[in-house]
Amino acid sequence: MYQYNEFDKQFVQSRVDEFSEQVQRYNAGQLDEDEFKQLRLRNGLYYQRHAYMLRVAIPYGLLSSTQLRQLASIASDYDKGYGHFTTRQNIQYNWPKLDDVPKILQQLADVEMHAIQTSGNCIRNTTTDPLAGAIGDEIEDPRPWCELIRQWSTLHPEFNWLPRKFKIAVTGALSDRAAVQVHDIGLRLHKNADNVLGFEVLVGGGLGRTPYIGSVINPFLAPEHLLTYLAAILRVYNQEGRRDNLYKARIKILVNALGIDNFREKVEQEWQLSQHEDDTFTQDYIEELKAQFPAPPKLSNSNTIDSPDQIFSNPLFNQWYKSNTKPHKDSARRIVLVSLKNNEQAAGDATSEQMRAIADLAEQYSLGEIRSTHEQNLVLAHVPTVHLFDVWNALKPLNLATPNIGKLTDMxxxxxxxxxxxxxxxxxxxxxxxxxxxxxxxxxxxxxxxxxxxxxxxxxxxxxxxxxxxxxxxxxxxxxxxxxxxxxxxxxxxxxxxxxxxxxxxxxxxxxxxxxxxxxxxxxxxxxxxxxxxxxxxxxxxxxxxxxxxxx
Amino acid sequence: MPLLRNGILEQTSHAYLLENDMAKPKTDSTAKVEAVVSLDRFLEMAADDSAVTTQQVWLEPEHDVALLAPYVKNLELICVHFPSFTDGRGYSHARLLSKRYSYTGELRAVGDIRVDHILFMLRSGLNAFQFEATPNEALLQTLLHRYNHNYQPTYKLPQAS
Missing domain, CATH: 3.30.413.10 (Sulfite Reductase Hemoprotein, domain 1)
Structure with missing residues (x-):
């Protein structure tokens, strides 16, 4: 997965310093309530019914074992011992104290994490297929593209005060597991008749009060234009999106009011000029990013078994295997879904103990990485088939092996x-x-x-x-x-x-x-x-x- | 009203929107007042060449900055009004004027201007900031030098001073 370079580290550290000072100024009465609210929102800090709520970004739902352990520590040190995984693949804490938040952000920065733009009227965490890089129906791994978008959209000077929040999702598989049709912008990587890779770009989807399925604004955008094209859409929206009514401010309302053809024309007109002015990236750079998401090492053929022996002897394991694991592109591995929907905890909640155990399992069996899903479960994406029974046995006592993935109680x-x-x-x-x-x-x-x-x-x-x-x-x-x-x-x-x-x-x-x-x-x-x-x-x-x- | 320009905090400059030719800006006795005309008024004058009496224009968020493109060479001051610091349209105005239309004169943020945002305003192309109250200078310096790098290289950071 993506590792921060020196620049990313400095950047996130600067953000922690900035917010720490803003909290000090707020406490000293030097920042008014209205402004502090906007500043804290851009660091994921809400004020909710009972207390502050901190939403931490999990960029495109990907976590290392080290990061998940840190999330567990934050839950036990600053919260009531649990966290809640959200439908944007993020995690939120319900009980932090304001004065602790700078310390929490520091602990996040220590493991290359942050809470930037997890709320507020700006570009939110980009989400993607939680099975990326592991599932067989993938045309192109979306994660390097998500990382590219993460960097470009982080504290973007021009697009940080939009009419309303803005959500982007990317899929690179035949089967869409990222809900790209119900996002402000949905991106679908696919290949054309000449086997060339491009993005289908959808715009104006979304749920909320006025739900819409997104419309195709560009059926095939050459990947090298991704960032300038996104910027053109954002600029039209920033200038023309409604700001008079909170409930009519999302881009879907603008797209629907203008009609997709008129909206497309405006974007195309802007893009004719802006593609030569705005930030873009080199082929080398995207190749560098791709190199940070290598395919999991292929297990030797001797390890290849279609299904573990225990399937035939243990009906409970069999049930779990059928609903909570999926085929991996390497037939010697399976994708394991860790269910956060049991009969004792709120959907999507995980305790520190559960998080630590999952982090350990990931380290032992799944290349040290964990994914969060928009269905509010977790994923161990690369488990060798021969270890599935061990993983099941480890998850069961923690109430993390309910065989209900995709089923009625996986709400x-x-x-x-x-x-x-x-x-x-x-x-x-x-x-x-x-x-x-x-x-x-x-x-x-x-x-x-x-x-x-x-x-x-x-x-x-x-x-x-x-x-x-x-x-x-x-x-x-x-x-x-x-x-x-x-x-x-x-x-x-x-x-x-x-x-x-x-x-x-x-x-x-x-x-x-x-x-x-x-x-x-x-x-x-x-x-x-x-x-x-x-x-x-x-x-x-x-x-x-x-x-x-x-x-x- | 305090104005931050070229890294220096001045106390005596104050831009006012001249609603029409009759409007008389109210001001205290020490302030130097700059009369700035609305985009509509400016375009009216520009349509009749001989009537252009000012090179200072005031932009509201809903204005189309492209209309100013033919005139930017001669303009001296463009005020970009932020009715609220949460209204981000002025950032796009500034970006287009400075980047696309190569405007090099003063691009001044006026209205609800707060210190925590001026680094991003600067990077969008605004180069002067009119505050309601005098900001703390040490704080300004800290904020302007907070980030040494950024993810959007074409939105340049101000030169380190």
Whole structure:
């Protein structure tokens, strides 16, 4: 993975010094509340319902064992012994004290990490495929490109005060695991008919109050133009995006108001001139970056076995193997997904002890690296097949081996009313309610892959618009209610879920989900037909009849 | 009003938007007042060659700086107004004027200007800063020299002094 050079180190150190002094000035009354708020936000520091919340950047979801151990130490030294992995592949701490934050940033800088631009109206952490460099359907490793974007977008002088936050995602595989169609800018590396590599550039996707699937602004951008093209989009947005209404300020609103063709024309016009003026990169430089993400050493053929022996003798291991591991491009390795969705912790939470154990496992079995996913799980990407049983045995006692990856209980859940000042309703209690109702792993496996995504408000941090079943918390006369949507999807067949009907009272959410699942099983033609396909074929009507039958 | 220009903090210069030819800037007795006309007014005058009486223009965030391109050679002062420090449009104005249109005169940030942002303003092409209150000079120096490198080489850092 990318190693900081002297310049990166100095830069991040300067940022720590800068923020330490800003905190001192704030405490001394020399910085006003409004300005300090903006300055702290650009260092990932929010003020939430109970306390400050610090969001730490995990650039494109990639961590070393050393870094994960440091995150564990921060959780135990400055927080309540745990951290929360987010849908932007970052980690956040819910209880740091303001005066400790400079010390936390220093500890992050010591392991080449930071919290720069994890909030505020600027370019946020670039996200990517958590299986990059390991999965077989990859056309090009997106990580060097993500690192290029990370550097270019870090404290960019011109684009640090945008109308609203700005999120970029990159995929380089046939199957999109980075949700590029629902980002401000989505980048898809692909090859044209002449086998030449380029980016398909999408713009104006996003969730939130007004969800949109992104539109193609450029079907094939030569890679050498990546940064100047991004800058051209950002400049048009910076100048023309709405600033009069917070809820209409994202680039998707501008793109939709102008129409993609007009927006494209503006960007192209700008780019005709700006591509000769703005920052770019040399071929040598991107090659240098690529060299920092080498392919994992190929294991010798003698190690190659399709599946470990224990599969046949141990049904529990077999179940975990089937749902929580995926084929690696080297058949002597498997990709292991570490589930952060169990029956005891909030979705995406990990304790210091769990983080340390995962860091150790990564060091021992997975080339010392860990990835975080936007589904709020962790990944050991390069585990030799012969060690899968050892890894499973190590994860189990830590409650990290629930065989539910991609299944019903692998829910995406924002922090909700318990932690977030924006939320209208709780999400953790809903997660618990659903988890308790459908705890049977056999049942989950019989349903196949299915996603439930829960947001505590319209801002949609839980990505509810793109879940097979989306759950949106709303507040009605002081009570928490939940609005359901069906048939959403974040991958290649990206779609926004359709509203089922009127909101459901808090106590009845699991009941409604149960009826939805019954309807799915009745309606599907065979075990292969996915939830999204059924909803597409039948519409929401059969689901609606079942869910509201009792009420009516 | 304090003005930071070429690394020196001056106390007596003060740019004012002259709303129209009749407006009279209010000021205290010691300040030197520079009357600056709005982009619209300037373009009106420029359309009638003989009417150009000033080379000082005031830009609002929503203005299209490309309209100034034909005139930048003669302009002496362009004020870029930041109604709030969180409104980033002025950074793009400055970038275009200095980089694309090769404007070399004074490019002054006016409005809600705060010291923590001026390094980035400088790198975008602004070269003078009009503050509401006098900033601490030691702090200014620290902030201007905080970063020795940056990830965007075409947004040049100010020369170390």
């Amino acid at each position: 995406i859940v924002c922090p909700g009313l318990d932690f977030c000042s924006l939320a209208n309703a709780g999400t953790i209690a809903i997660y618990d309610q659903i988890y308790a109702r459908f705890d049977s792993i056999d049942y989950q496996h019989s349903l196949g892959d299915l996603s439930i995504k829960i947001s505590g408000c319209m801002n949609a941090c839980g990505h509810h618009h793109v879940g097979d079943i989306g759950i949106l918390g709303v507040e009605k006369s002081g009570e928490e209610w939940y609005q359901l949507t069906l048939g959403g999807h974040a991958g290649n067949e990206a779609a926004l879920g359709k509203r089922l009907g009127k909101a459901i009272p808090k106590a009845e959410v699991a009941d409604a989900i149960e009826r939805i699942l019954e309807t799915y099983v009745e309606q599907r033609n065979n075990d292969e037909e996915t939830f999204q396909q059924v909803v597409k074929r039948t519409g929401v009507q059969p689901f609606k009849e079942k869910v509201y039958a009792i009420a009516a």
